[in-house]
Amino acid sequence: MKKITLKIQGMHCVSCPIMIDGKLEDEVDGVQSAQTNYVQQECKVEYDEAVIKAEDIVKAINELGYKAEKKRKQ
Numbered sequence: 875m876k877k878i879t880l881k882i883q884g885m886h887c888v889s890c891p892i893m894i895d896g897k898l899e900d901e902v903d904g905v906q907s908a909q910t911n912y913v914q915q916e917c918k919v920e921y922d923e924a925v926i927k928a929e930d931i932v933k934a935i936n937e938l939g940y941k942a943e944k945k946r947k948q
Contacts, residue, residue: 875906878928880917883941888912894935902926902934916945 885891891910894917898908904925910917919931928944935942 875920876923876928877918877920878931879945880919880932880935880942881945882910882915882917882935884939885910885912885915890940891917893938894940897934897938898931902931905931917942 882894885894891912894910895908898905898917898919904922906920906922908917908919917935921928921931932942932944
């Protein structure tokens with residue numbers, strides 16, 4: 875399993891993370907877990923890179939109307 879942290883733009887209420895996590899965990903093959911944080915505006919995803927690529931996870935979030943991108947290392 876691989877882990878990635880994504881920066882999410884466009885979340886406007888505390889229900890948005892529930893929607894994002896539900897989409898990723900229930901509808902996207904290869905995603906083991908998703909933890910989206912409204913305050914930090916980010917999503918931590920654990921996934922099987924043999925099944926799905928990080929770019930596909932970003933695309934799934936963007937399809938919900940948010941803007942997701944890989945978080946830069948600091």
